[in-house]
Amino acid sequence: MSSSPGRDRLVASLKRPRSRGQITAAVLLAVVGFASVVQVQSQERDSDYENMREEDLVQLLNSLAGASQRAENEIEQLEQTRSSLRSDTDSRRAALEQARDRATVLGILAGTLPAVGQGIVVTVQDPEEQVGIDQMLNGIEELRDSGAEAIEINNTVRVVAQTALVDGEGGIVVDGTQLTPPYTLEVIGEPHTLERALNIYGGFVATVERPPISGKVAIEQSQNVEVATLAEPWQPEYAEPAEPE
Amino acid sequence: MIAGLGLLVGIFVGLMLQPEVPLWLEPYLPIAVVAALDAVFGALRAFLDGIFDDKVFVVSFISNVLIAALIVYLGDKLGVGGQLSTGVIVVLGIRIFSNVAAIRRHIFHA
Numbered sequence: 001m002s003s004s005p006g007r008d009r010l011v012a013s014l015k016r017p018r019s020r021g022q023i024t025a026a027v028l029l030a031v032v033g034f035a036s037v038v039q040v041q042s043q044e045r046d047s048d049y050e051n052m053r054e055e056d057l058v059q060l061l062n063s064l065a066g067a068s069q070r071a072e073n074e075i076e077q078l079e080q081t082r083s084s085l086r087s088d089t090d091s092r093r094a095a096l097e098q099a100r101d102r103a104t105v106l107g108i109l110a111g112t113l114p115a116v117g118q119g120i121v122v123t124v125q126d127p128e129e130q131v132g133i134d135q136m137l138n139g140i141e142e143l144r145d146s147g148a149e150a151i152e153i154n155n156t157v158r159v160v161a162q163t164a165l166v167d168g169e170g171g172i173v174v175d176g177t178q179l180t181p182p183y184t185l186e187v188i189g190e191p192h193t194l195e196r197a198l199n200i201y202g203g204f205v206a207t208v209e210r211p212p213i214s215g216k217v218a219i220e221q222s223q224n225v226e227v228a229t230l231a232e233p234w235q236p237e238y239a240e241p242a243e244p245e
Numbered sequence: 246m247i248a249g250l251g252l253l254v255g256i257f258v259g260l261m262l263q264p265e266v267p268l269w270l271e272p273y274l275p276i277a278v279v280a281a282l283d284a285v286f287g288a289l290r291a292f293l294d295g296i297f298d299d300k301v302f303v304v305s306f307i308s309n310v311l312i313a314a315l316i317v318y319l320g321d322k323l324g325v326g327g328q329l330s331t332g333v334i335v336v337l338g339i340r341i342f343s344n345v346a347a348i349r350r351h352i353f354h355a
Contacts, residue, residue: 006293006351013248013292021299025288026251028306032281033255039274041259042266 108150111160111231115150119188119225120195124208125216126181131208133165133172139185139204140165146197148189150227154179155186158231175231181215191221272321273314276333280313281306283337286344293351313337 013022107113122139124131140159143151151159157174166173171180187194198204198219208215266274284306291297313333320329 005295009293009295010352021292021297021302022247024299024303025248026254028281028302029248029252029285030255030258032278032285033252034259035255035274035281036278037256037259038264038266039278041263042271043275 109160110234111150111158111229112233114230115188115227117149117188117225118191118221118223119148119150119186120191121220121222121225122183122185122187122198123218123220124181124183124185125218126183126208126213128212128214129170129181130213131172131181131183131215132167135204135207135213136172136183137165138207139198142197142200142204143185143187143189143194146189146193148187148194150188152186152227152229154184156229158227158229160231162234163231186225186227188225188227195219195221272326273317276313276317276330277310279334279337279341280309283340283344284309286341286348290344290347290351293348 013019104113108115140151153159153174157163157177157179159174163175168178171178173179198217199206205217205219207213208217284302287305288297288302291301316333317326317330320326323329
């Protein structure tokens with residue numbers, strides 16, 4: 001068929017394996033295949049720098065050093081930003097806390113928050129219905145003078161800075177609410193000071209218990225006076241905060 | 246037939262195992278592979294010429310690999326490792342080319 005003895009031998013060996021030479025060749029070829037694959041793979045794995053010249057490597061090293069320097073600078077900058085942001089948050093949180101405290105204090109003073117604490121409960125018996133705003137105002141002023149922090153009358157009206165008292169029929173009208181005797185004033189403050197303020201000579205107790213009123217005042221000190229009534233929150237219409245000079 | 250299978254098995258095992266080349270072998274392996282390839286092509290040519298002898302093949306294979314490794318080792322010791330490796334590769338390359346040319350003549354008559 002073919003005139004080439006070489007090709008015939010090749011074809012014959014493909015048809016008829018199992019000579020000793022073939023097996024030897026197989027073993028050695030397996031070794032070659034294995035070794036070349038291993039070499040190719042290890043070459044692919046770390047061929048990046050192995051085949052570079054010295055100058056290139058030096059240059060690469062320099063550029064890497066520069067890059068790491070830049071990265072370190074950036075880290076430093078970012079850390080500064082972070083710490084400044086953190087202190088910013090801290091001061092903002094402190095300001096917020098302060099503002100919240102202040103809002104609480106002002107809320108108690110303005111009567112928009114319920115309050116609880118030690119104080120006195122004053123009960124005014126007025127059988128003749130003779131107690132009017134003169135006496136009541138006096139009493140409230142004396143209480144305020146001695147440091148009353150929250151005042152409530154008959155569990156219905158909170159006495160605040162804008163509270164107005166008017167004489168009404170058979171009692172007094174506080175902030176538009178008709179109150180009738182007996183009056184109960186719940187006052188939060190230092191109990192002894194408050195009681196002494198009402199009891200001073202010519203003061204609230206003396207005025208009420210003397211004729212022509214002839215009422216009866218009972219003062220009870222308490223560790224737990226509760227002022228739960230709230231005043232309407234109130235916006236000033238004409239007054240505006242003035243710039244501090 | 247079996248020889249071709251052996252080659253495939255070797256490649257397959259290498260791909261499967263993915264072994265790490267030990268450090269002491271690293272400089273010698275590439276040259277050894279080229280030397281072994283030279284031996285393989287020489288053997289194929291001898292086979293087509295009808296003078297193939299498995300003993301000769303084994304001996305030439307092993308001696309090729311060893312001499313290649315020795316030359317690289319010597320070159321490294323003398324400080325001319327790179328150049329000597331290049332020289333070995335050139336020589337082996339020329340031999341592979343001439344062997345392949347002979348093989349081609351046998352198979353394709355061209």
